[in-house]
Amino acid sequence: MAAWISANPSIFIVALQNHLWLAGVALAAVLLIALPLGLLLTRHRGFANAAIAIVNILRTVPSLALLVIMLPLLGTGFLPSVVALTLYGLPALLLNTYTGLTEVDADIVEAARGQGFSDAQVMTRIEIPLALPVIFAGIRTAAVQIVSAATLAAFIGGGGLGELITAGMANFNFPQLIAGAVAVALLALAVEVAFAGIERLMTRQLRMGAS
Amino acid sequence: MSWTIENYDRLLIALWEHIQLVGVGLAIALAIGLPLGVLSARRPGFALIVLLVSGALYTIPALAIFALLIPYLGLGFWPAIVALVAYALLIIIRNVATGLQEISPDILDAADGMGYGRWRRLFAIELPLALPVIIAGIRITVVTQVSVATVAAFINAGGLGDIIFQGITQDFGEKVVAGAVVTSALAILCDESLRRVELRLRANQAETA
Numbered sequence: 001m002a003a004w005i006s007a008n009p010s011i012f013i014v015a016l017q018n019h020l021w022l023a024g025v026a027l028a029a030v031l032l033i034a035l036p037l038g039l040l041l042t043r044h045r046g047f048a049n050a051a052i053a054i055v056n057i058l059r060t061v062p063s064l065a066l067l068v069i070m071l072p073l074l075g076t077g078f079l080p081s082v083v084a085l086t087l088y089g090l091p092a093l094l095l096n097t098y099t100g101l102t103e104v105d106a107d108i109v110e111a112a113r114g115q116g117f118s119d120a121q122v123m124t125r126i127e128i129p130l131a132l133p134v135i136f137a138g139i140r141t142a143a144v145q146i147v148s149a150a151t152l153a154a155f156i157g158g159g160g161l162g163e164l165i166t167a168g169m170a171n172f173n174f175p176q177l178i179a180g181a182v183a184v185a186l187l188a189l190a191v192e193v194a195f196a197g198i199e200r201l202m203t204r205q206l207r208m209g210a211s
Numbered sequence: 212m213s214w215t216i217e218n219y220d221r222l223l224i225a226l227w228e229h230i231q232l233v234g235v236g237l238a239i240a241l242a243i244g245l246p247l248g249v250l251s252a253r254r255p256g257f258a259l260i261v262l263l264v265s266g267a268l269y270t271i272p273a274l275a276i277f278a279l280l281i282p283y284l285g286l287g288f289w290p291a292i293v294a295l296v297a298y299a300l301l302i303i304i305r306n307v308a309t310g311l312q313e314i315s316p317d318i319l320d321a322a323d324g325m326g327y328g329r330w331r332r333l334f335a336i337e338l339p340l341a342l343p344v345i346i347a348g349i350r351i352t353v354v355t356q357v358s359v360a361t362v363a364a365f366i367n368a369g370g371l372g373d374i375i376f377q378g379i380t381q382d383f384g385e386k387v388v389a390g391a392v393v394t395s396a397l398a399i400l401c402d403e404s405l406r407r408v409e410l411r412l413r414a415n416q417a418e419t420a
Binding site: 057060061062063064065066068069071072144147148149151152155156162165166168169174177178180181182184185188189192 | 267270271272273274275276278279281282354357358361362365372375376378379384387388390391392394395398399402
């Protein structure tokens with residue numbers, strides 16, 4: 001594996017860059033959509049049940065199916081891959097944002113209102129900070145899912161480390177296949193460990209702030 | 212729609228192969244995961260190691276696991292099963308352990324007082340009480356396995372992923388969509404039916420309690 005990477009550094013680096021780019025853009029899109037949408041759903045509870053039912057179905061759709069469904073709609077390449085990965089990561093964060101905000105103790109919100117907090121203040125100073133650990137757990141799940149599923153973007157021409165695996169398979173180039181597989185496995189584990197570390201730090205700080 | 216209508220038998224065969232992959236993968240995963248889950252509930256140190264290893268396996272992307280197994284196990288049905296089992300272990304072990312730990316100590320004391328032995332208590336009291344949580348784990352596992360089994364076509368294990376990959380190589384959109392839609396429908400159907408089983412079990416337990 002190391003031998004193949006040192007013999008083909010540029011191919012490897014391009015694949016890794018593409019992978020991070022795909023996952024990064026999709027995760028940014030998930031954050032931009034899921035956070036405000038989750039907040040909006042807590043304000044329109046009637047609408048929320050229907051939205052959550054749809055999101056629960058979306059969550060069940062296999063990653064490969066979601067990616068290849070893009071082929072007839074958007075063709076091959078970067079954009080369809082990012083759209084599919086965004087849809088794939090969305091449910092985890094949307095559900096956690098909604099649950100995190102709904103689980104905030106109603107008494108605390110009531111007390112804040114009693115002290116004269118405006119709606120916006122209740123949201124930014126009470127609800128969001130208290131829901132943050134649950135929201136962040138959603139970001140972590142979405143990030144790991146997206147980095148993992150981005151491997152399959154190679155099947156619709158989206159590039160990334162999965163391409164080393166598919167190309168290695170097609171050309172019987174096993175060192176390349178293994179290099180891609182090990183790299184993407186380590187990347188997914190690194191993302192999981194890094195986000196878990198941040199999550200632990202945040203929970204600890206929140207607990208210290210509360211006491 | 213014409214390809215789908217003319218080739219419904221090919222879709223059905225692929226669907227059957229897919230169900231076999233998931234069924235065999237789940238059966239082996241349960242055979243390994245149940246005892247490991249029971250052991251994890253009893254020994255926290257063991258639980259830590261088992262959950263760490265199975266958690267790492269769960270995080271590795273499916274395509275990478277399949278690729279890494281090729282040099283050791285080659286292509287086909289059984290290497291795919293190894294990967295499917297690897298994916299299932301975390302959730303099954305975790306849910307069996309959680310389900311057992313959530314049982315009230317009073318119930319266990321009562322069972323001990325009634326003279327239940329360790330094994331009889333496990334099979335007659337603990338596992339039935341933990342069943343809803345275990346079924347919840349099986350539900351997540353099955354949905355994950357339906358998804359991972361799609362990618363198994365990459366190592367010639369058959370299943371619905373085969374229809375998708377054929378469609379991609381032949382640049383034949385309808386075939387790709389047909390494969391993707393049937394896979395999604397299978398995942399949604401499994402999720403919904405196991406959710407109902409779980410709800411019914413919980414309702415029954417609440418009634419008897």
